[in-house]
Amino acid sequence: MGFLDSLSGQITNAGKDIKKKAADTAETMRLQNEIRANQSKIDKFCEELGKRVYEEIKDAPDEKYAYYVDNIKKLQERIIDDQNSLRGLKETKVCPECGATVDGSSSFCTFCGTKLS
Numbered sequence: 001m002g003f004l005d006s007l008s009g010q011i012t013n014a015g016k017d018i019k020k021k022a023a024d025t026a027e028t029m030r031l032q033n034e035i036r037a038n039q040s041k042i043d044k045f046c047e048e049l050g051k052r053v054y055e056e057i058k059d060a061p062d063e064k065y066a067y068y069v070d071n072i073k074k075l076q077e078r079i080i081d082d083q084n085s086l087r088g089l090k091e092t093k094v095c096p097e098c099g100a101t102v103d104g105s106s107s108f109c110t111f112c113g114t115k116l117s
């Protein structure tokens with residue numbers, strides 16, 4: 001094989017290498033995205049499964065689930081306490097027309113539309 005043939009062959013091989021690397025990179029990204037997307041779907045199914053199981057067992061949880069159920073209940077109570085504290089902090093107005101309690105910054109009742117003073 002002459003020098004030019006050899007050089008030509010090397011250039012062709014280099015071109016093939018670059019094409020293969022680009023294809024591999026694209027395939028790597030496609031696979032990583034697919035893995036991430038499917039892991040995300042699994043996480044959502046697990047979350048939904050957890051919520052459904054929680055609803056079924058929350059009143060009489062098995063020993064192995066008690067820790068989770070107790071923590072969820074404690075956090076739910078905490079949320080209710082915080083929501084009540086928030087209501088206490090927020091200035092409110094009572095609609096003279098329908099009696100609804102609305103945000104103090106509202107100019108109109110958010111329930112019936114009555115103009116508030």
Ligand SMILES: [Zn+2]
Nearest residue numbers: 095098109112
């Ligand atoms: Zn109203």
